[in-house]
Amino acid sequence: MAAAAGEEVEAARWAEAEDERKEGLRRRRRYGLVEYRALPGYMRDNEYILRHYRCEWPLPQVLLSAFSIHNETLNVWTHLIGFFVFLVLTIYTATQVPNVVDLQSLQHLPDVLRNADLHKIQTELVACLPSLPHLSDLQKLKDELKSSWNSIEVLPSLSRWHLLELLSSCLPHRFTHSNETSLSVLQSMKEDIANMIAPQLIRPIPRWPFYAFLGGAMFCLLASSTCHLLSCHSRRLAYIMLRLDYAGIAALIATSFYPPVYYSFMCYPFFCNLYLSCITILGVATIAFSLLPVFQNPEFRTIRACLFFGMGASGVIPVIHKLILFWHQPEALHTTAYEVLMGLFYGIGALVYATRVPERWMPGKFDIAGHSHQLFHVLVVAGAYTHYHSGLVYLKWRDVQGC
Missing domain, CATH: 1.20.1070 (Rhopdopsin 7-helix transmembrane proteins)
Known part of the structure; x- marks a missing residue:
């Protein structure tokens, strides 16, 4: 009796294991990759791709399939x-995208100013200002230039490109008779003045x-x-x-x-x-x-x-x-x-x-x-x-x- 009961228990365990194995096979078959001809109509998009389709998988398996091959x-x-x-x-x-105006270029400005005929360039730059656009807005700059180079304050929008263009068109004509050193200092000065003023004037576009x-x-x-x-x-x-x-x-x-x-x-x-x-x-x-x-x-x-x-x-x-x-x-x-x-x-x-x-x-x-x-x-x-x-x-x- 005991031996027969043991055999029945063992047979039940074997049957249960076999059922689990078959269920596992069915699951793997169900969640396996299929061919194009096995797809439902709404999934048939490209008849030239014949195999390795996922078809109506449960959502967890679908998400995990991002890390499998299909x-x-x-x-x-x-x-x-x-x-x-x-x-x-x-x-x-x-x-991280830097500002357009390179403020590092201002580091050598004091040396340039020391080597330049500051009073002369200051006078000529002030004389140029009436030709600048937005003259009413720039009146404050003119007043500051007359008094000091070191107290330029925030001004309305004007680009560095405009400053260089206007300085280039005005100052060289006034220094036609200057020697080569003065012209070289002037060219450097134009760049430095524009670089000094532009950061205060430029308003970044939207x-x-x-x-x-x-x-x-x-x-x-x-x-x-x-x-x-x-x-x-x-x-x-x-x-x-x-x-x-x-x-x-x-x-x-x-x-x-x-x-x-x-x-x-x-x-x-x-x-x-x-x-x-x-x-x-x-x-x-x-x-x-x-x-x-x-x-x-x-x-x-x-x-x-x-x-x-x-x-x-x-x-x-x-x-x-x-x-x-x-x-x-x-x-x-x-x-x-x-x-x-x-x-x-x-x-x-x-x-x-x-x-x-x-x-x-x-x-x-x-x-x-x-x-x-x-x-x-x-x-x-x-x-x-x-x-x-x-x-x-x-x-x-x-x-x-x-x-």
């Missing part, structure tokens, strides 16, 4: 890393357009990464995530316009407001259109790419206008070169996305790495990073030159 792994991480790159750039821009772009870039990259990670959970979550992804793309394109338009046309309020209004309205309309259920269908893939490409291509108009207005300014050409490079990155990315190259040439060969969406992600990050450097040029240009 055909969305690089889609998640290319934009997630891009998000952290732009987060660091935003913090760096806010805390930074909000630049930070709007950085915010749009971070939103786009984070939304895209989240979409690729979570969309396999369920039809409802995929619907929400795809709309968030499209909204992020539209936000990035729209906010990319803000720095070039604002800083190019800040002295032309009508055109500045016109271009900013147009791109904002176009961005909102694109986001609204992307909320339509039909916009998600695979057959609209090319239309989606063309819509976003057309939205970005509209930036050609303000760029040409900027070149017409500032063709003589090297900063205008410098920023345009960055913008052309950014446009190439975005344009090639949209083309790759729409044509599904290279996986359409060799279906199944680029399931894990190298397919079109991953290339599209890399090109988007490269374009946004290029635009960041363009924004830095705009900030320096306008801080120094003003209008």
Whole structure:
């Protein structure tokens, strides 16, 4: 009896262990990677990627899948890393980007002043002041120059570039008969006077357009990464995530316009407001259109790419206008070169996305790495990073030159 009871207990344990083993197999099979043909209709987007799909996994497994290998792994991480790159750039821009005026250049000012004919240069500079703009605002500077070089106080906005231009046009004509030493001292003096006065005069231009772009870039990259990670959970979550992804793309394109338009046309309020209004309205309309259920269908893939490409291509108009207005300014050409490079990155990315190259040439060969969406992600990050450097040029240009 005892032996029979022991056998029954052992058999029950064995059966329980076998049930657990089978359940484990079922779970692994359920949460394993599947082929394209096993996907539900709402997950079928690219028929050239044949394997390694996650399909309707529970949310905990979906979140953990960010650290496993499947055909969305690089889609998640290319934009997630891009998000952290732009987060660091935003913090760096806010805390470490130096002021345009280099205050270190003032360290040798006392030596220059000791070597100069201070009274003569002081008299000639005061004589130049009536030709300066905003004469009523600068009257205080004239009074201070008459009395002392050491008590210049805060004055209204005037850029260092304007100061140098005015000093260069005035002082050399008054020192035509000076010897070489005096002219050399005068040239150094012009720079030092401008450097001494400019920090008191320059009011940094608004930074909000630049930070709007950085915010749009971070939103786009984070939304895209989240979409690729979570969309396999369920039809409802995929619907929400795809709309968030499209909204992020539209936000990035729209906010990319803000720095070039604002800083190019800040002295032309009508055109500045016109271009900013147009791109904002176009961005909102694109986001609204992307909320339509039909916009998600695979057959609209090319239309989606063309819509976003057309939205970005509209930036050609303000760029040409900027070149017409500032063709003589090297900063205008410098920023345009960055913008052309950014446009190439975005344009090639949209083309790759729409044509599904290279996986359409060799279906199944680029399931894990190298397919079109991953290339599209890399090109988007490269374009946004290029635009960041363009924004830095705009900030320096306008801080120094003003209008």
